Amino acid sequence: MLTRADLAKYPFLAEASEYVRELGFSIDDIASPEFTPVLDRATSRLEEALSKGRVSSPATDDERTEILSFPVSNLILSLTGEERAKRRFALAEAKRAYELLRQETPEKLQHIATGTFHWTLRRVDLQLGQRVYDFALALPDYLRNATSLREPKWKLPNRVLDHGFVYTARDETARLLEEEVAGRIVNRSARLPGRPPKLLQPRVEQTRGLISKWLGTPQTFELPKVPVPEAMPPCVRHVIEQLDEAKNVPHMGRFALAAFLLNIGADQEEIVRLFTTKWNTSED
Amino acid sequence: MDPTSQTIQQQFQRYYLEPARRITGPQSMANREFGFLLFKEKFMVRHRSFRTNEQLLGAIRDLVPAHVYFSTARYKEPTATMEEKGWEGADLVFDIDADHLDTECKPTHDNWKCKGCGNVGRGSAPKICPSCKNDRFEEQTWLCEKCLRQAKEETEKLLDIVISDFGVDPSNLRIFFSGHRGYHVHVNSKDLSGLDEEERKEIVDYVLGLGLETKLQGLNQTSSGGVTTVEGPMMGEPGWRGRIVTGIYDLLSEGVENLQLGSAQTQAFKEWNREALFTKPFWNSVRGAGLGTWQALALKAVQKKSSRIDTVVTTDIHRLIRLPGTLNGHTGLLAVEVQSERLDDFDPFTESTVFAGSMKVHVKEAPSFRLGTVHLGPFHDESVTLPAAAAMLLLCKRRAEPAT
Numbered sequence: 268m269l270t271r272a273d274l275a276k277y278p279f280l281a282e283a284s285e286y287v288r289e290l291g292f293s294i295d296d297i298a299s300p301e302f303t304p305v306l307d308r309a310t311s312r313l314e315e316a317l318s319k320g321r322v323s324s325p326a327t328d329d330e331r332t333e334i335l336s337f338p339v340s341n342l343i344l345s346l347t348g349e350e351r352a353k354r355r356f357a358l359a360e361a362k363r364a365y366e367l368l369r370q371e372t373p374e375k376l377q378h379i380a381t382g383t384f385h386w387t388l389r390r391v392d393l394q395l396g397q398r399v400y401d402f403a404l405a406l407p408d409y410l411r412n413a414t415s416l417r418e419p420k421w422k423l424p425n426r427v428l429d430h431g432f433v434y435t436a437r438d439e440t441a442r443l444l445e446e447e448v449a450g451r452i453v454n455r456s457a458r459l460p461g462r463p464p465k466l467l468q469p470r471v472e473q474t475r476g477l478i479s480k481w482l483g484t485p486q487t488f489e490l491p492k493v494p495v496p497e498a499m500p501p502c503v504r505h506v507i508e509q510l511d512e513a514k515n516v517p518h519m520g521r522f523a524l525a526a527f528l529l530n531i532g533a534d535q536e537e538i539v540r541l542f543t544t545k546w547n548t549s550e551d
Numbered sequence: 552m553d554p555t556s557q558t559i560q561q562q563f564q565r566y567y568l569e570p571a572r573r574i575t576g577p578q579s580m581a582n583r584e585f586g587f588l589l590f591k592e593k594f595m596v597r598h599r600s601f602r603t604n605e606q607l608l609g610a611i612r613d614l615v616p617a618h619v620y621f622s623t624a625r626y627k628e629p630t631a632t633m634e635e636k637g638w639e640g641a642d643l644v645f646d647i648d649a650d651h652l653d654t655e656c657k658p659t660h661d662n663w664k665c666k667g668c669g670n671v672g673r674g675s676a677p678k679i680c681p682s683c684k685n686d687r688f689e690e691q692t693w694l695c696e697k698c699l700r701q702a703k704e705e706t707e708k709l710l711d712i713v714i715s716d717f718g719v720d721p722s723n724l725r726i727f728f729s730g731h732r733g734y735h736v737h738v739n740s741k742d743l744s745g746l747d748e749e750e751r752k753e754i755v756d757y758v759l760g761l762g763l764e765t766k767l768q769g770l771n772q773t774s775s776g777g778v779t780t781v782e783g784p785m786m787g788e789p790g791w792r793g794r795i796v797t798g799i800y801d802l803l804s805e806g807v808e809n810l811q812l813g814s815a816q817t818q819a820f821k822e823w824n825r826e827a828l829f830t831k832p833f834w835n836s837v838r839g840a841g842l843g844t845w846q847a848l849a850l851k852a853v854q855k856k857s858s859r860i861d862t863v864v865t866t867d868i869h870r871l872i873r874l875p876g877t878l879n880g881h882t883g884l885l886a887v888e889v890q891s892e893r894l895d896d897f898d899p900f901t902e903s904t905v906f907a908g909s910m911k912v913h914v915k916e917a918p919s920f921r922l923g924t925v926h927l928g929p930f931h932d933e934s935v936t937l938p939a940a941a942a943m944l945l946l947c948k949r950r951a952e953p954a955t
């Protein structure tokens with residue numbers, strides 16, 4: 268259903284995370300010269316988001332760079348520990364996605380909404396008066412995303428509600444997806460384990476500079492929301508502990524992988540499964 | 552504890568101690584918090600949990616509370632402090648209470664007294680006292696047949712919205728008479744139990760029709776070639792669209808005179824065959840009625856078809872709500888489940904009375920009322936021997952004191 272070009276447009280999708288995982292990167296790759304375009308694009312995403320509140324889609328056919336740069340942006344941003352910058356970045360990326368989503372076919376919108384976001388979304392072909400509806404969206408999915416929208420047309424009493432489903436037009440569906448996308452990016456940014464990989468440090472510092480340039484100096488410094496080791500799956504904890512003890516262990520790359528996975532929004536179960544097969548660590 | 556409370560508690564105790572007594576806890580009982588409001592000093596015992604119906608009944612028999620509540624929420628640790636309970640979702644609950652209804656009979660049976668200046672009035676208490684701007688009142692209310700009938704109608708309108716619009720399967724719905732002035736509707740739906748307070752507020756607004764703009768429900772006008780055409784929803788369309796049309800039909804059926812239209816329009820609507828509402832686009836078929844008139848009618852239709860639910864009960868995701876099968880300390884009546892197909896026939900004044908025998912009480916003041924098939928009162932400063940259920944009602948309502 269989704270092409271690699273789609274993943275470049277929507278790098279927050281579950282399929283994009285899967286694609287990144289299959290590439291199997293380690294920290295050494297980040298250091299290599301061929302990774303520089305990814306880091307540059309990651310930085311430009313951040314710079315544009317922080318300065319303009321938008322991210323533009325480049326006219327590039329380097330889809331791999333486009334896809335990979337997104338989790339790297341996220342990682343860098345998480346390492347700055349600046350919550351307000353995370354929100355701004357998420358909103359900017361979501362806005363970029365909306366501009367693209369509203370042009371997609373109903374089939375693709377439905378695929379994205381039901382796949383990555385687990386919406387219950389049905390295709391309909393319905394006209395009521397002058398209004399044409401393309402979708403029927405389950406009430407809880409509608410409410411989760413519409414309550415933050417202030418225009419009267421999003422208020423539930425102004426919708427057509429039919430047996431648990433809210434009718435939406437294509438553009439409205441894309442707009443609601445924008446909210447969901449922003450939420451997903453904010454939440455994923457919050458899941459960062461352990462210590463910053465040293466090689467990203469210059470980019471992190473650069474981003475900190477951008478943040479204070481565009482968002483000013485924060486009143487209080489916000490600590491990154493790092494999960495306490497006890498709350499992590501033991502396998503992830505194990506990797507991080509090894510990393511703590513010896514900086515040059517080959518597990519270094521594994522750590523980067525774990526960071527990546529958590530950062531791109533893979534859930535803990537998925538990671539546990541992955542690490543269990545690699546190290547055969549049990550879950551308790 | 553005062554003698555009235557003592558008498559009430561003794562009667563409650565006898566009721567709960569009957570060997571055949573059974574109490575059925577809610578679904579997922581072990582994950583609910585229970586609360587008991589005691590007669591003594593109106594003390595609230597909270598954060599209790601029970602695994603079985605027997606344990607629950609045991610606690611009720613020990614405490615003999617005036618009111619028994621359970622949480623609409625399910626918790627990982629229902630006995631922990633609020634912060635540590637671990638919220639796992641809450642039933643969607645609606646409360647319809649005569650307190651929130653504007654019934655015409657209220658001035659005849661309710662009254663209030665300002666706690667600030669002693670000012671008194673009839674009907675529901677105002678938001679603030681007209682003479683001293685205080686907002687605290689002593690209120691005396693009565694359960695009245697008309698008020699409860701109105702509450703039942705509101706419940707029926709609510710059920711229509713909950714089933715047709717929210718898509719709740721009737722098997723996931725339970726309706727309860729509260730034992731006092733209203734009805735509760737509990738929705739047990741996995742899909743809706745995770746809604747947060749803001750999302751539940753939208754549900755409330757939908758049921759109340761609050762913030763509804765008729766234009767956004769399709770009532771609008773277009774102009775082309777100098778001709779203005781009104782367009783709007785049709786009978787049978789889903790949600791508020793169809794409901795607006797049936798509401799207008801109901802309003803017209805009840806009498807065009809009450810609609811506060813101009814005399815020419817009133818005449819035009821009288822001559823108009825309202826059955827047109829069922830068939831064709833009708834928005835341009837009443838002489839002299841343009842968009843403005845239809846908008847006003849549509850808003851009245853929304854008022855008519857909305858259900859006057861309590862906002863706070865539905866939006867509060869940590870709410871404690873009355874447990875069915877327990878006695879209501881405000882009345883001595885039982886909170887009982889009402890099967891939805893029987894709602895129309897349900898008589899709260901018959902089906903929730905439990906106390907048999909007779910009791911002697913001294914009644915200060917009470918209007919005439921009915922319990923079961925017996926009509927009683929009015930009473931004024933007199934000692935009377937009454938059916939126990941009636942005596943208990945007067946005691947609980949603080950209209951009477953025990954007499955020997």
Ligand SMILES: [Zn+2]
Binds near residue numbers: 668670683
């Ligand atoms: Zn006053």
Ligand SMILES: [Zn+2]
Binds near residue numbers: 657660695698699
């Ligand atoms: Zn009344």
